[in-house]
Amino acid sequence: MRDRRxxxxxxxxxxxxxxxxxxxxxxxxxxxxxASVAPDGSRWMQQMRAGAEEVKTRTAGRVTLxxxxxxxxxxxxxxxxxxxxxxxxxxxxxAGGLGERYPxxxxxxxxxxxxxxxxxxxxxxxxxxxxxxxxxxxxxxxxGFIEGGFANLLSNVPISTVDDMKRKKVWVPEGDNISFLxxxxxxLSPSVLPVTDVLTGLQTGLIDITFxxxxxxxxxxxxxxxxxxxxxxxxYSMGVFAIDKGAYSALxxxxxxxxxxxxxxxxQQLDHEAREDNRKANEVLTKSGLTTVTVKDADLExxxxxxxxxHPQLRARPDIDGMLxxxxxxxxxxxxxxxx
Amino acid sequence: xxxxTGCASLIGGAAADTLSAVILNQDDPALIESGVPAYLLAIxxxxxxxxxxxxxxxGGAQLFAFYGSRFVTPERAVTLTAKARRxxxxxxxxxxxxxxxxxxADYTQFVAQLEAVDKKDIGPLYSYAVAWLAQLEATxxxxxxxxxxxxxxxxxERALALxxxxxxxxxxxxxxILNCLRPPALGGKPDVARDHFERAIELSGGRDLSIKVEYAxxxxxxxxxxxxxxxxxTDVLNAPVDAPGKTLFNVLAKxxxxxxxxxxxxxx
Numbered sequence: 001m002r003d004r005r006x007x008x009x010x011x012x013x014x015x016x017x018x019x020x021x022x023x024x025x026x027x028x029x030x031x032x033x034x035a036s037v038a039p040d041g042s043r044w045m046q047q048m049r050a051g052a053e054e055v056k057t058r059t060a061g062r063v064t065l066x067x068x069x070x071x072x073x074x075x076x077x078x079x080x081x082x083x084x085x086x087x088x089x090x091x092x093x094x095a096g097g098l099g100e101r102y103p104x105x106x107x108x109x110x111x112x113x114x115x116x117x118x119x120x121x122x123x124x125x126x127x128x129x130x131x132x133x134x135x136x137x138x139x140x141x142x143x144g145f146i147e148g149g150f151a152n153l154l155s156n157v158p159i160s161t162v163d164d165m166k167r168k169k170v171w172v173p174e175g176d177n178i179s180f181l182x183x184x185x186x187x188l189s190p191s192v193l194p195v196t197d198v199l200t201g202l203q204t205g206l207i208d209i210t211f212x213x214x215x216x217x218x219x220x221x222x223x224x225x226x227x228x229x230x231x232x233x234x235x236y237s238m239g240v241f242a243i244d245k246g247a248y249s250a251l252x253x254x255x256x257x258x259x260x261x262x263x264x265x266x267x268q269q270l271d272h273e274a275r276e277d278n279r280k281a282n283e284v285l286t287k288s289g290l291t292t293v294t295v296k297d298a299d300l301e302x303x304x305x306x307x308x309x310x311h312p313q314l315r316a317r318p319d320i321d322g323m324l325x326x327x328x329x330x331x332x333x334x335x336x337x338x339x340x
Numbered sequence: 341x342x343x344x345t346g347c348a349s350l351i352g353g354a355a356a357d358t359l360s361a362v363i364l365n366q367d368d369p370a371l372i373e374s375g376v377p378a379y380l381l382a383i384x385x386x387x388x389x390x391x392x393x394x395x396x397x398x399g400g401a402q403l404f405a406f407y408g409s410r411f412v413t414p415e416r417a418v419t420l421t422a423k424a425r426r427x428x429x430x431x432x433x434x435x436x437x438x439x440x441x442x443x444x445a446d447y448t449q450f451v452a453q454l455e456a457v458d459k460k461d462i463g464p465l466y467s468y469a470v471a472w473l474a475q476l477e478a479t480x481x482x483x484x485x486x487x488x489x490x491x492x493x494x495x496x497e498r499a500l501a502l503x504x505x506x507x508x509x510x511x512x513x514x515x516x517i518l519n520c521l522r523p524p525a526l527g528g529k530p531d532v533a534r535d536h537f538e539r540a541i542e543l544s545g546g547r548d549l550s551i552k553v554e555y556a557x558x559x560x561x562x563x564x565x566x567x568x569x570x571x572x573x574t575d576v577l578n579a580p581v582d583a584p585g586k587t588l589f590n591v592l593a594k595x596x597x598x599x600x601x602x603x604x605x606x607x608x
Contacts, residue, residue, distance in 0.1 A: 037525045040561060070523035072564045196527055218486045220527050224447035277483070284483040289446045 030255075032247055033066045035073035035082070036092040044092070044270060045069050048241075051266035058258045063251060065263075077175075083244050090243030095145070096176060098240050102138040103321045104131045107328055110314060111182045111235045112307040114332070117150070117275065120236055122335045123328060130324075140242040143263040147274035148237030149213035153230035154222055156208060158293045160230060162186055162306050168208040171198055178314065179235070185310040199225060213237060214281035215274075223285055230293045232303065241267050360399060364585045369592055373411045380407060380420075387427065394434050398467035401428035405474035410592065417478035421471065428471030431464040439468075450491060454498040462502045466511070469495040473514065493518050508585075509543030512536040513551045520558035533559050547583035549576045549593035557600055566608035573597040573604075 038044035045067065052065035073079050073088060076097025082088040099106040107113075107127075114120050124145070132142050153159050155168075165188050172180045172190040183190040191207045201207040202225035210222060211234045217223050241263065248256060286292060295303070311329070315322045363379065366372050383400045390396055401424045408420030433440040436457050442450055457465055472492045476485040493515070500511045516536035522528035537555040544551055552572045560569035576597040581590040 037523060039521070039523050039526070039528075068564065070528075070562050071525035072523075072562070075525060196525065199527060215483070218483055219522065221490045223487060224490045227446075281483045281486075284487045287484070288487045 029062055029064065030247070030251055031064050031066055032089045032243055033068065033087070034090040034092070034243065035068045035079045035088055037071040037075075038069055038092060040069040043273070047266045047270055048092075051263050054262045055259055058262065059255045063255050063259060089247035090241075093240045093242060094148070095238040095240055098135065098140065098242065099319060101140065102135045103319050104134040104324050105240065106178060106319050107321070107324060108236045108238055109178065111179055112233070112303055113328075114150075114233060114236050115336075116233070118339070119332060119335055123331050126331060127324075127328060135240070135242065136245060139245045141245050141248040141260075142240050142242040143260060144241070144267040144271060146239040146241065146267055146271045148239055149215065149274060149278040150233035151211040151213050151216070151235050151237060153232060153234055154210050154212060154217060154226040155228050155230070156202075156226055158228045158230075158291070159209060160293050160295050161299045162302050165209060169206065171201065171207045171210040177319065178317070181313065181317075182307060182310060185313070186306050195220070198222065202226060211235070214278045214285050217285060218281050223288055223290060227289075227291060228293050229285055229290045230295060232295045232300075360403065361585065363403070364588050366588045367581055367591050369588065372588060376403070376407050376411070380404060391430075392434055394431050394464055397427045397431035397434070398464050401425070401431060401467040401471040405471045409474040409477055414478070421475040421478040424471035425475045428464075428468040432461070432468040435461045435464040447490060447494075451494045454494060457498060457502070459502045462499055462506055465495065465499050465502070466506060469499060469514070489518065489521065504539070505543055508545070508548060509540035509551070512540035512543065513554060516540060517554055517558050520562050523562065528562070530559060530563050544586075546579075548586050549579055549581075549590045549597070552576050553593045553596050553600070556597075561607060564608060566604060569608070570601065570604055573601045577601070
């Protein structure tokens with residue numbers, strides 16, 4: 001009932017905007033419904049709600065961002081479906097979750113692509129605006145990306161070389177085809193499980209090795225089931241806060257500017273905070289009894305060579321933008337040349 | 341209170357219980373807020389005179405946890421709940437000697453060692469858990485708090501296995517809260533939480549209104565069940581506050597129910 005009423009309000013706003021005078025739009029309130037997996041009360045939600053409050057004030061109540069936290073609207077795919085039918089207008093997604101709409105977002109998550117956070121910063125500075133523009137063309141307005149951080153390997157036996165992983169059951173997230181391909185090519189045995197089954201999987205021996213950022217490892221409580229953490233940046237993850245372009249375009253130009261400026265600012269803050277959070281969470285992981293395994297330089301080469309050998313295959317996939325991939329690899333090569 | 345000069349045999353459970361009863365049966369939170377610090381100082385004094393008195397340590401742990409989590413600034417909450425935690429740790433260590441080395445155990449060892457705690461030690465085990473929870477709440481910005489949640493949950497599970505009716509269903513209520521802290525996509529179990537809350541209400545005979553408030557705040561909001569949320573809170577507002585050992589919590593619960601109900605329309 002509520003949804004139908006909101007949809008009606010929105011379409012009315014669109015009509016007034018598109019057909020009547022643009023100025024008339026200022027008289028219409030827009031209710032933008034946004035889903036998030038983050039629990040209510042979490043830092044993410046606090047920031048999003050603070051942003052929404054500011055948007056509401058600065059648009060004199062014309063734009064209301066309403067949140068559905070705690071994953072109550074389902075996973076990324078379900079939220080996308082609900083956006084398509086107009087039940088929602090936006091969401092906080094994983095980059096991979098929006099990758100089906102815009103493959104550019106799958107790039108940063110390619111396993112072992114980045115060697116360090118400095119490399120991430122150098123690439124993101126150049127490429128983030130392009131990814132945002134590409135996503136906008138695909139129908140979503142984003143206000144910047146939020147770091148999830150590097151995932152590290154978590155295991156019950158020390159892992160420092162690719163060989164250590166062989167014959168072990170390695171977790172791959174459901175739907176993460178790129179990681180699956182990478183693991184298979186490396187001769188590993190990937191076990192596909194939803195993220196919520198990993199804890200039990202580690203307990204029952206269904207999987208031996210998993211990976212997560214320090215923050216995610218703590219939140220998912222995987223630290224209670226593993227003994228080792230390998231200090232290798234396995235893959236970089238990112239969150240994307242985005243709303244449907246149609247809903248955004250229905251706002252007046254002034255209101256659009258306010259939403260973009262305010263939400264962009266809060267997103268940027270979360271992006272910055274994420275790094276410090278992961279640093280602290282990593283300290284806590286070590287304090288809670290996990291042993292850090294450091295990969296030797298010689299072994300690092302082994303990891304990188306193995307994964308780079310499948311770059312041509314990755315590049316050719318429909319869920320990878322080949323041209324962007326080439327540019328990204330070029331940027332990294334340039335960065336490594338200038339930062340030996 | 342005469343216990344300040346009493347001998348060790350008198351102070352045990354009786355004094356701590358009387359102390360708690362006096363506080364818990366109050367219907368004036370402002371009086372508690374200004375009056376409890378004196379009790380806390382008295383408890384501190386008693387514990388320093390009788391450092392091995394398990395009942396005093398357990399009572400102290402709970403009172404410091406309660407006061408520290410309800411009535412003070414966030415900064416003071418950290419200090420006061422840390423003391424609660426120290427008292428709770430000492431209580432369980434004295435009651436159950438292997439507990440003195442729990443801090444060195446990893447999670448799997450810890451869970452296994454909890455199995456050895458007997459029902460007779462449920463009191464100190466409960467105080468240990470409550471003080472720990474209060475400290476985690478006071479330091480919830482710290483990732484250590486997130487890391488320790490599964491540990492304290494394991495303690496509550498063990499206590500529940502020993503006697504689910506302990507403290508009129510409080511163990512179920514705490515487990516209900518813990519199972520709602522994370523959404524299902526991140527490992528939370530709202531269905532399990534709902535069963536705990538329902539059982540807690542049953543075991544408390546519906547007289548502990550704070551359980552219904554937490555049920556609404558944690559579960560109903562998590563699963564977006566506005567009907568349940570508003571019904572629970574309306575029940576709380578219409579219920580009598582007087583209940584032995586629950587009056588103070590009920591008065592506080594009513595205040596919170598009003599706030600939550602007022603923001604219902606905005607949240608859902």
